[in-house]
Amino acid sequence: MRFTSTFPFQGLMPPVRRQASLSAPGPLRSRPYGHLGHLRNQGGVPSAAPAPHSPHRSVPAAGPLSPRQSCGVPQLPQTKLRCPPAAPAHPHPRPHSHLPARCRAPQPFPARRPGTCQQRGLLLGGGSPNRSPIGGARARPSRRARPRSLPGPDMAAAGGARGCTSFQRRPGAGPRPPAVPGTRPSVRHGQLLLSSGLPSLDCVLGGGVAVGTLLLLEEDKYGLYSNLLFKYFLAEGVVCGHDLFIASAREHPDNILKELPAPLLDDTHQKELGDEAAAVKSEDFHDSMKIAWRYQNLPKMEASPTTYTKFGHYYDISKKMSPELCQSIKWHSFYLHEELSSEPKMKTCNMNNGYARLLQSIQRIISQEGFDGSDPQKKQRNVLRIGIQSLGSILWGDDICCSDTPEDTHSLTKFLYVLRGLLRKSLSACIITVPAHLIQNKAIMERVTNLSDVVVGLESFIGSERETNPLYKDYHGLVHVHQFPRLNSLICDVSDTKDLAFRLKRKLFTIERLHLPPDLSDTVSRASKQDLAGSAKLLSSGCGAMAIGKKHLDF
């Protein structure tokens, strides 16, 4: 964040003002979750309660990682007040390169975080009592009110409240990398979060996908965009070094792995952004706002990737991931047709054969590789990302997608229940795409929704009349969030905007708040005139028009 830049050496103080101007627009504007901060403060006791997790929600961060460990280890980058003397090896030297990369970026998660994580400071690394709250300094990003004679490192732009404290450098308490790479703890419920591969989706999900939870994607009509999100999730796993488990009945997991998008590194992304911006500018020049020009700079739920952060990366879908990168991680595959032909019949416990085998396979991998904490020798824990493509489709041997009265309505729900049990017990997270639009029996979809943790539905405009609707011309589809988990807490981090849309730019996929352009044409009055004419006709036709006539009573 802009106010938490830290310096390895006291002498090196880059001009703070220039730093502040690089940052995102002021705190009052770019805060999609600002109101939730308000809610939280009302709620009262900022307790350190997340540590004793209630038994109901025994998400694995409380399991293999003891509460004590989860206190100490996953530290948010902002709370680090000291950086290693050797600046982290950043491959791309940039201006201000003496500043550690992650401290400078406007990070893709909402600005309220530092304030609240200080409230819960006990959990997240135990801030020393000498530290003043970072939140207090948030409103004054460019103040340099710290006397230079203070010992220890100062925090740029956090000087306001800290001018008088005698901050002491904690010896030997350098920033510790999180125990599991590619994760960070959530401020609300203290669970470990993984990035979903799409930073704007992470924003929607309140920071990311929690370890031990299940993310269900309802596929769009042709499966294009859901496949893209599926690949993003797996690609993020590769980049973070997580293990992967890919299951599919449609294409071989080897092919899926080969087709993962390549990650965008900083420089290249700056260039891409620049190109895109130039292209967009030339197209939409007339769209730039004249009156509300201040709002033009509002982030549209998308953070610009100015650095190679450890959480959340951007991918270029026009390029494939390099094979070396793919080979650098350990991955397991489950291709249904191979599995069915190879192994002999096994007991299915009243579940679809394919699902039962998949469960057996997942359970075997989890216990063998020690994701459930069964191997205490293992020092470096890792996360398993499970991706299951098109579950419930006919290729899995389940006929819920093609029949109104399927043979076995409970297979999919049983599978999801057991899968969630497995996920809760281990350091893993799972993404499943389901062709929900094909499932005839809506009761099944309701049960599936209740059994999953996060359910996100994609509705693309391809082939629908909305494709040509000028209101939606900037977007390719809508995003609906149907379900949200409440882990260790009574409320969830869902964002206030219920209208989300996605668009696929040349190389990037983003999820944004749906903005309908103002209707400046005279179609508005025309439509209402049509309405009036229509209802007038009905009125004159006599009885039965009472209910319909209501419409034009509202003017």
Place this chain on the structure above:
Amino acid sequence: ILAAAKERGQLVFLEGLKSCLDLLFGEEEHVPPHISLFDFVRVSLTPADGDSWKGPVLLVDDLSVLLSLGAAPVAVLDFIHYCRVSVCCQLKGNVVVLVHSNEDSEDEENELVVNSLCHHSDLILWAEGLATGFCKDVHGQVRLSLRQAAEQDLVQIYQYKIQDRNVTFFARGLSAAVL
């Protein structure tokens, strides 16, 4: 507090997610689910000699999940009936059951269970969102229906707002944001 209660034996927690894994990946025999579940409940709630707690409470978190797992609606209702007989009548305790429902739900089995439970319950708490849509100050409303013997149900409606660890209830239209 809950952890201490659990250790004392005052709180018995059956976690379905974990138990089903043992069942599935273990080597046990397949038993009809609702019978063995009821046995577990009965055994846990029957007071042992040294216990001095009165008024056992059975909390069932999510009966709808039992339906998703393949239990027939009649079996689920039987289970609740057994529980009621043993906990309410014999042990003089209470049973609290959670079900999910939707107004326009197409899940007939679920609606059957919900309707049947409503008929047999003494107190119904129905939590739903506001009819007017999403609001960040009032998250929803809860309708309490107290069933009385000969008269009509006593219905009270409160609105609520959920915070991190707490829920505040207030009368309709009197949320803290408005006052």
